[in-house]
Every structure is written in C-alpha cells, then in structure tokens.
Amino acid sequence: MLEYVLLSFKADWSRALMSGLGIIIGVISIVALLSVGQGLYGGVSEQFGDFDMDLVSVRPGSGMGMGPGERPASTPEEPAEFDEKDVKIIDNVVGVEDVYPLKTSRALLSFRGDNASVSVIGILPDNHNDLKDVVARGRFLANSDYKAAVVSHDIAEDFFRMDISPGNQIRLYLTEEDRYMDFKVVGVLEEDEDPSYASNTCIYITHKAMDDFLDVDEYHYDSITVRAEDATLVEALAEEIEKEISRIHRDEAYNVEALSTRFESVLEVLNMIKYALAGIGSISLIVGAIGIYNVMTLTVKERTHEIGVMKAIGATTWDIRTLFLLDAGMLGLASSLVGILLGTLASDFVGSVAGIPQEVTLQSVAFGLLFGVLITTVAGIYPANKAAMLDPIEALRAE
C-alpha cells in the first residue's frame, strides 16, 4: 500500500510541496518560536536561579509607588530610611532566620602599590551565618571589629600581583571624596561557584567602619535582606514584615518583597510568551491544514476515475481511505521533518542575529512533529472519506 502512496508522491512532488508548504511554515514557526521562547525562559530562570528563594528584600522605595510590591501612594512620599531599629523589629518577627542590613559603596582598593576598583559592603557580621561558613583563610568579621575587612576570593587571588592574605594591610579610597581608610584583612572567602552580583569581587566591613569611611550625616542601610526559616512560608513572612515596618514608616515609601514572587511572576509571563508564540505557529498550521484539505479534495476529484478502477478490481472502502490518509500522513511527516530542520536553522539564525538565547528542545521538536502530522492527517480525513465512499460505476465514468 505504502508503495502506491510513494508513487503518488513521485508523480506529484511539486503538488506535494505546494500543499505541504503551509505545514512546513507552520512547523518552522512552532519549532523556532518554541525554541526561542524556551531559550528566553531558560536564560531568565538561570539568572533568577542565583537568587535564594527564601529571601525577603526590604528596600527604601522610590517614593513614586511604582515598583512591584511597593505600596501605591496617592502623593509622592519620602523614601524610608532604615536603621538598627528596623533590624531589631524584623529580627523579632516570627519565622525570621537571619537579617542582613547592607550598605554598599564603590571604592578604590590599594594594596602594595596596586589599585583596583571594588565594592565595599557594610554588614552586621554576627548575623551572616551564610558567610561564616565560607571563610577559606583567617576568620570572619565580628560585630565588634572596626578597621577589619574580609576579602572575597577573586580580589584576594586575582586582582593583584601578590595574593592578599589575613594579616595584610589594605587601604580603601572613597573615589569621589579623596578620603581613605586603612583596614587589616582578617579573612579571605572561598570562591563562590555560583556567583551572584559582585560576590567574588567585594570587601566586607562592619557598619561602624562603613559609617566612618563614608562620613555621612545620617547613616542608613541600602537594603535589609531577610532569610526565612521556612522557604515555603516566605510570602507570608514578607507580609508580616511589611506590617511591622508600616508601623514606623507609615507615610514613607518602601518596598517589602519575597524574591521568589518576582521570579515566579517573570517566569509566568515568559511561559505565556512561549505559548503565545506557539499559538501563532499553530495558526499557521491551521492555515496549512486548509491548504492540505483543498489540495487533497482536488486530488480526489482528479483521481476519481483511478479510484473507480481500484474499486472495480477489488479495493474496499477501507483500502481507499487508508491510501489517502497515508498519503496525507506521509505528506505531514515529510513537511514536518522539513519544517523541523528549517525551524532549527531559523531559531539558530534568529538567536544569533537578535542575540536572544534559544534552545531547541526535544519538546519543541516533538510538538512540531506531532502537530504537523496530526493536523495534516485530520485535514485529510474528509477528502479521504469522500474518495472511499465513491460509487465505483460512477467513478469509472469520470474522466
């Protein structure tokens, strides 16, 4: 049976190409769009993957009520200013594991005559159980330390001709203000294998040192990061913290947010984009299906006499139907394979030209193949049935 289907392809390859074109284009768009969509999704989730899912971030707001999770404000508000009081309050909220008040500044690090630009981060050392565990050499900071610093891996090993070791003296310059402060290095951190922002290129000092180094009138934290005891309850914890904060900073702008919330909503949007793209592909497949239907109907009409002959020499309704469905299925398979090939090339091309991450997954290939074959076959059902039901005598009369 298959032989005769193949025969009809050989005889009608130009028509097969024409009718398959819609399916080819449909499968190309499905594969390419799904791949680019998947790439976007993968790229973003990889970036977000660095974020710990059990963290709540507390930040001063812009005062415009614009950010996600920010309290909307009818009138512009002053940004909230967070200090030790807030840390204490948050620390007392049930479910909080650690509280990390942070203040960050750029500075020029000078070591034995060499200079390098680094991030200096003021921390409350006793709360940083996460960093205490990753000290490679020396010790971690204590709350009572003053002109002591802990240096992250890259700065210690890669930035200077000589490695920085515990006991070394370093000097930090505040770039804009021509002021400096000397620190004694007490510890060097292990390399962060999965680095988030600046985690391998920063220096940790205490808030007290940071305050004097910056020499500002009022010292406030840039942000307070809170680690939840239970990651699954992080959103409830964020609400609880927000409630506590609102008591003190009633008319100020601030922003309390579980990092996972943002992550999830971005993934959700990306997921939607991915399937919307696939939807566009599906529409072109449907257009392709209409093309297949038309061409098949035409073919049945043209081959009416032939169908009559086949029936006269003993083909059953089932035989004829199978023949035409196989015809459609093969057409769908061939078109889908061509479409997958071109779609893979297209997504490579789009990915490299537009600089978008793309990823051809088994899922998108399977999706393309499945839809291509399925839709072509479904489009072939009606014409195939029509062919199968032809009356042999009347079909033989047709020419």
Added chain:
Amino acid sequence: MSLVEIAGLEKGYRVGEIDVPVLKGIDLGIDEGEFVALMGPSGCGKSTLMNILGCLDRPSKGRVLLKGQDLSHLSDRNLARIRRDEIGFVFQSFNLIGRMSNLKNVELPMTLKETARGIRRDRARELLESVGLAHRLDYSPSNLSGGERQRVAIARALANDPSIILADEPTGNLDEKSTNEIMDIMYQLNKEGHTIIMVTHDIETTKHCSRVVWMRDGLVQEVTS
C-alpha cells in the same frame, strides 16, 4: 450446479421521481468453462447486467448466485472481496492507471490482496509475457496502443486467478487487427478453462463462443449455440 445462476433479476434506476426499469426479469445460468457472448441493441441493459454480475452494482430484485453464493445481500466489503478474488473485469476503455507501469498495474489486484511482493512481481511478469508484452513491463499504459492496453488489462484481470472473466465490449475501441489479437487471447484463455462472459456488438467476435445470449429491452430474448 452452474457457476452463475441468475433468477428473476430486476434492476431499476431512480431518475428524479420515477423508477426506470432496466432489467425486467432475467433468468440465466452459466456453467464453468463456458464462453458466453452477450448481444443486443444499445441500452438494452447488457452493461447493467455485467455490473451486477461483477459485484459493482446490486440487484433491485431477484437472485444472482456466484458459485452458489447469493450476491444480492452482501456487504460492500464482501462485494469488494469477490471483485478482487473471483472476478476479472475487462472494460471497453481499458481502465488502466496511467501513472503506474504496466507491471504495477497488473500487480495491483495482488497488492490489494496483500500478496508478497516477490510473488506478485513474478506473476505479473509471467502474465504480461503470456499476452506478448514481455518487452513493455516498465512502460506506462499511456505509451501503448489500444490493443496493447487491452492486453495489459486482460493480464490484470487474470492476476488473482478469478472464477469468471467479465468483458464489456473489450474490442469496442479497437481496430480489426487488434480485435483479432484480443479475441485470440480470449479464445486461448477459454481453452485453458476460464469462464468468460463477453458483451459485444460484433457478431464476428462470437465465433468461438459456446453460446450467444440475445437481450432486448431488459429481457433475455433468445439463446443460440
């Protein structure tokens, strides 16, 4: 028991509101090994009778038995099986498939029967050789003369070794020379034991027939030997 038994066969076609009777009560028996010619004026119902015998159409009334099996109440599927296995049709207009080679055309009834590829190829080749077309196996029928096409059609009709060959004006489109060639083949087949029913308008072609059945206006008028 006869190979074919027709009793009280009637066939009418519905044209618009009215039933037009075409066959009005045919009684006829045909034995195995006979070569029967069917003659009569145009429109008397010869092709209609052949189509019913060939399981392409159903009787309106009466009985048609082939090898004792009543054809009037069979399902479409079973009728197709009988066409495939028991009937060899030869048409006036050949009815070959132009986009297939002669070999594939002859193979087709065996393909429908799911005969193994090698076997059906060998048999198709043999059959085409036996009708003198050994040198035309891979040609398309459209490149053949009318006489040659009809020889391919005869080879195809023989593919599944049918019980009966039904030929509806097999020489109707052919010149005298081709007609003689085809009739020689038909005669040869009959001598080999094939039962043949042939519609013809040419009395010349009936000289080898065991009987001539004369039809008129949907009835058998007389049978001559």
